Amino acid sequence: MKYLTFEGMDFPVTFQIFGKTILAHPLFEAIGMFIGMRYYFYLKRKSKEKLPFNISISVLIGATAGALLGSKLIGNLENPFKLFESFDIAAIWSNNTIVGGLAFGLIGVELAKKIVGHKESTGDLIVFPLILAMIIGRIGCFLTGIYEETYGIPTTSIFGMNLGDNYLRHPVALYEIVFLILLWIVLKVIQKRNIYPSGFIFQIFMLSYFTFRVILDFIKPRLEIVGNLGTIQIVCICVIIYYIYKIKNTLPSQYKKYQS
Template sequence: MDFPFTFQIFGKTILAHPVFETLGIFLGMRYYFYLKRKSTEKLSFNISAAILIGATAGALLGSKIIGNLENPQSLFENFSLKKFWTNNTIVGGLAFGLIGVELAKKIVGHKESTGDLIVFPLILAIIIGRIGCFLTGIHEETYGLPTTSIFGMHLGDEYLRHPVALYEIAFLLFMWFELKMIAKKDKYPSGFLFQLFMLSYFIFRFLLDFIKPKIEIIGNLGTIQIVCLVVILYYIYAIKNTVYLMKTKNTITI
C-alpha cells in the first residue's frame, strides 16, 4: 500500500484523514440518534439541545486548543488562524466536551448522568477516524516512532514505524466488547459505562503517546499526556464515588 492514501473530490486531492474523520462523525451521530430513539430515558428538548451544544462547543474548542499546545513554541512563534483551525486531537475534544456538557447541565439544572448513550457512537466514530489516520501515514502527526518490533510498518518513509492507529483500533474494538458485556448485566448506575470508557481510553492514550513523536513539556511527557493524567485522576475519583454509592445502595437494600 502506498501512503498517503488520497481521494479525488471535485477535482481536488484530499487526504484520507479528513474524509474518514468526517465520515466517523456523521456515522457516530446517526448511531447516537438511533440509540436515543430506542432509549427509555427521554430528555426534554431544552435539556437535549443544551447538552448537544455544550458537548459540540467544548469538543470543537478543546480539540484545537490541545492540538495546538502539543507544540506551544510553534503555536506562539508562527501563529496562523489556518494552522490553529487544522490542528486537532480527540483527547482535547473528549476532555473539553465533558466540561461543556457539565456546564450545560448546570445551566439547565439537569443532575442525572447523560453519558452512557454516547459511549458506543463515540467508539465507532474514533475507529473510523483512526482508519483515516492510518491511511494518511506520516503526512499528518498521527504516526508512531521507528521500531524494530514485528509490528513495524512502512508508513511513507524509510523507517519501520509503530502503526499506532491500528493499535488504537484494536484497543477500541476490545473495549467495545468489554463494555457491551458490562452493559448486559444492567446493574450499574447511569453514567458508569461512560466513566469506564473515559478512564480506559485516557489510560491507553497516555501510554500510547510514549511511542509517538511529541514535544516534551514536563519531564518526558507531552501536552496530550498531561491532559490524560488530569482526566485519569478525575475519573478514578468519579468511579470510586460511583462504586461507593453502589455498595451503599446494596447494603441498604439488604
C-alpha cells in the same frame, strides 16, 4: 509525493472528490462523525430514558462547543513553541486532537447541565457511537501515514510498518483501533449486567481511553513539556485523576443499592 510502502500500499492514501484531492484522514473523520451521530440518534430513539428538549439541546451545544474548542486548543498546545513562533490561523485551525475534544466536551456538557439544572448522567448513550466514530477516524489516520502527526516512532519490532518515509514505525492508529474494539466488547459485557448506575459505562470508557493514550503517546513523536510527558499525556492524567475520584465516590453506594 508518494512512497511505495507496506505490501504495495501508497501513503498518503487520497481520494478524488469533485475534482479535488482529499486526504484520507479528514474524509474518514467526517464519515466517522456522520455515522456516529446517526448511530447515536438510532440508540436515542430506542432508549427508554427521554430527556426534555431543552436539556438535550443544551447538552448537545455544550458538548459540541467544548469539543471544538478543546480539540483545537490541546492540538495546538502539543507544540506551544511552534505556535507562538509563527502565528498561522490556517495551521491553528488544522491542529486538533480527540483527547482535547473529549476532555473539553466533558467540561462543556457539565457546564450546560449546571445551567439547566440537570443532575443525572447523560453520557452512556454516546459511548458506543463515539467509539464507532473514533474507529472510522483512526482508519483515516492510518491511511494518511506520516503526513499528519498521527504516526508512531521508529521500531524494530514485528509490528513496524513503513508509513511513507522508509522507516519502520509503530502503526499507532492500528493499535488504537484494536484497543477500541476490545473496549467495545468489555463495555458491552458490563452494560448487559445492568447493575451499575447511570453514567458508569461512560466513566469506564473515559478512564480506559485516557489511560491507554498516556501509554500510547510514549511511542509517538512528542514534545516533552513536563518531565518526559507531552501535552496530551498531561491532559490525560488530569482526566484520569478526575474519573478515579468520581468512580470511587459514586460507585460503592450505588452498587450496594443494585445488589440489595
